[in-house]
Amino acid sequence: MSAPLSLGPARPVPLSAVNPVAQLSAVLVVTCVLLVSGDPVTPGVLLAAELALLPAAGLSRPGDVLRRTWPLLLSALGVAWVNVAFGSLDGGEAWLSGGTWALRVVALALPGILLVASTDPVRLADALTLHWRVSTRFAYGSLAALRLVPLLAAEWETIRLARRARGVDGGRNPVAHVRLLASTAFALLVGAIRRGSRLATAMDARGFDSGVTRTNARGSRLQPLDRWFVVGAVALCAAAVTASVLSGAWSPVFS
Structure with a gap:
């Protein structure tokens, strides 16, 4: 991997x-x-x-x-x-x-x-929230999304290897390869939507959508x-x- x-x-x-x-x-x-x-x-x-x-x-x-x-x-x-x-x-x-x-x-x-x-x-x-006054909900929501990118890459590899282990392979047929690629992308999309929904709920539970002005512990x-x-x-x-x-x-x- x-x-x-x-x-x-x-x-x-x-x-x-x-x-x-x-x-x-x-x-x-x-x-x-x-x-x-x-x-x-x-x-x-x-x-x-x-x-x-x-x-x-x-x-x-x-x-x-x-x-x-x-x-x-x-x-x-x-x-x-x-x-x-x-x-x-x-x-x-x-x-x-x-x-x-x-x-x-x-x-x-x-x-x-x-x-x-x-x-x-x-x-x-x-830096974006402190110097450019970017909305904290947007800035930290984007940060959370970026943190998920490595997980998406790892999940793509996991799906590909799991299908190969079950004998699902396109072989030498380019059409089969395209179909396999599309189905893998769809499975990855479904997983990403589910993970994003859970992440959004968790962030709302922590007050990211409360409208209250947030402070910054690290500073910039x-x-x-x-x-x-x-x-x-x-x-x-x-x-x-x-x-x-x-x-x-x-x-x-x-x-």
Whole structure:
């Protein structure tokens, strides 16, 4: 059976010193720039900076990076292939367009991977409720849902192995594999709904839906490092756009 999915760092990493809301603010800045830019230079510069932060998030080993990013890489390759195969451009322009879209997909999603790898979900929920005034019911409900994700991954593996032990296998028939996948997903969905209902009842019983203002035992503080982190993200985005303009590649999506 595969190792359980982790939604937080197993040990403190350098990037975890940055407050989660500061990381989220930096992610929003990068996201806005990437959504506007349609050239390969801007996402290329930002992606290089994001890759440089991987060791600070505790992802220095290639195996750890690949384990967390393989769905993202497959998605980027799929986006590139769709643009090359079904786009209106031909030849080198089609490949350039596909590569640009792939770069944008990776550059957009990688900050989220860095955030998840370096931030304890409990610390994130505390920061959201204290600094961004997010509803405690929403923040801690989302936290509880995130805590269930490793259980869903483990339950998926349990269902798959149990069916294989009973001789339920698709064999070499792709249609049978699709049906087996759909039935496994349905069984997982039913279990998730039941578990979510029990969790919602337990949280209501503990007063999460009482409407009373809740206090916070752990607290969350913004340090000078957090402000400099956001300023650095803004400066990096400005440098990426400047490099794109000076190279003549700048091409806004909405132009």
